[in-house]
Amino acid sequence: MTRAPCRTHPRSVAPPSGAATDRTLVPVQELHDAPLAPLTTFRLGGPATRLVTATTDDEVIAAVRAADTAGTPLLIIGGGSNLVIGDKGFDGTALRIATEGFRLEGTRLELAAGEVWTDAVARTVEAGLAGIECLAGIPGSAGATPIQNVGAYGQEVSSTITEVVAYDRGSGETVTLSNAECAFSYRHSRFKEHPERYVVLRVRFELEEAGGLSAPLKYAETARVLGVEPGDRKELAEVRRAVLGLRAGKGMVLDPEDHDTWSAGSFFTNPILEADEYAAFLDRVRERLGDETAPPAYPAGDGRTKTSAAWLIDKAGFTKGYGTGPARISTKHTLALTNRGGATTEDLLALAREVVTGVREAFGVTLVNEPVTVGVSL
Known part of the structure; x- marks a missing residue:
């Protein structure tokens, strides 16, 4: 896979098309004393003083700027699959990122931060592209995947991410970070290292066209279930089904009734x-x-x-x-x-x-x- 060249510092880029320049722009949805438990997979946690739902990059940036200007504590919520919120809740602004955007050009994929991750994986498999098929069934949003360097069954997003577009709260600019600048390691990244600095807006991937086959299978359990050897490839849809089956057997596929x-x-x-x-x-x-x-x-x-x-x-x-x-x-x-x-x-x-x-x-x-x-x- 060809990756973007390494740069010493993230480059500043123009805000996303139509991005907010008015710092007073009010996001479309706002609630006060809002329950946060329903927004997490644990179904736990007290309320937020204020809950804002942003559906565009413009609104995300505006909400972050408004909180930072006012000196208000800010909690970013995506799919809520990696959050443990205290019973007293959050005294500040909780920003729920609900942006949408799935753009596929050849083998290049760009996802808005609010895209449902497991749905995005399914769409890449349907398109015949390999690289994230073993990450099927992981709950949460696309924007959270680079933060944690999400991985499972022998794959990590760091192997396919080329760039992450984020709002830099320190500089007040939208920046693009290359794979190298994200400083990925096991369940870690630059974003996790500096959780108060960056708000992920978009994630870009380079996937592989392999004639409908998966990437080489690295995880022994997955290979065994599929009846092949580690290092072999298998049909993408079969790999996705096998991973979903393995995850479900371990209670790792979210079911509101279970x-x-x-x-x-x-x-x-x-x-x-x-x-x-x-x-x-x-x-x-x-x-x-x-x-x-x-x-x-x-x-x-x-x-x-x-x-x-x-x-x-x-x-x-x-x-x-x-x-x-x-x-x-x-x-x-x-x-x-x-x-x-x-x-x-x-x-x-x-x-x-x-x-x-x-x-x-x-x-x-x-x-x-x-x-x-x-x-x-x-």
Whole structure:
């Protein structure tokens, strides 16, 4: 894949067509004391002082500028699939980005930040383009994908993103950042490193035309389900169906009727350990589980090793369905903490803290939450 050349600084570009230059422009929808729980996949969290829904880039920029000019705290909400909002809510302006835009020219794809991600993946598969098919079924919006460097089943968006168009709150300009400037790493990016600075407006991808076939399959489980070897390709539609089936089997496809999917997907990231940390971890594994036990291990570069958070949680005694209260571990996947229908955010955090403490005591590894917390912390 050909990527845009690396630049030392993001370049300034003209605002999107018709972009707002009047800082007093009022977005189209505004509510006060607005519930935020329905806007999250957890269905948790208190209200926002003010909720603005923006449907164009113009309105997004105007709402951000208005909040910044007034010195008002600002919370950006896309699909709400990676948010844990405190029970007291958010004292400030919550900006819900509901922009639309799917533009496909050859193998080049541009998505507005508010586009529903899983729908966009389906459309690229229908168009016969490979590169994001293994990211099917991930809830949330397109604008959130570069922030977290969303990945699953052997693919990450960083492998296909060429540019991200964002509003830079520091300079007050719209900027375009190349792939290199996004500083992608495992579940991380420049946008996550500086969460108060950038508001993603558009994401651009370079996909692959491979005669209706997928990208080479990197994830062993996906290859096994499809009856091929890792590195092989398979029909795009088959790969998408297989991924959706795998995700559904783990409760990772959002279903409003199924409380086992009221989650943020994987609540913890897979730990990446330095060489000395990994050696100490192996000692703890042998002490607890015996010399014959080998934990999952994957090279993570620079002598580091990545292991499985799901394995750690399970072996520390937190099995599928763990818990008796309104917040429990999913019955389908140990990485998903779920709201069984009557939970509060504090219920969820109490469970998360119990898991973190238990894993640390068992293996000396501290799990890190993947969702963004608002007004609360572990």
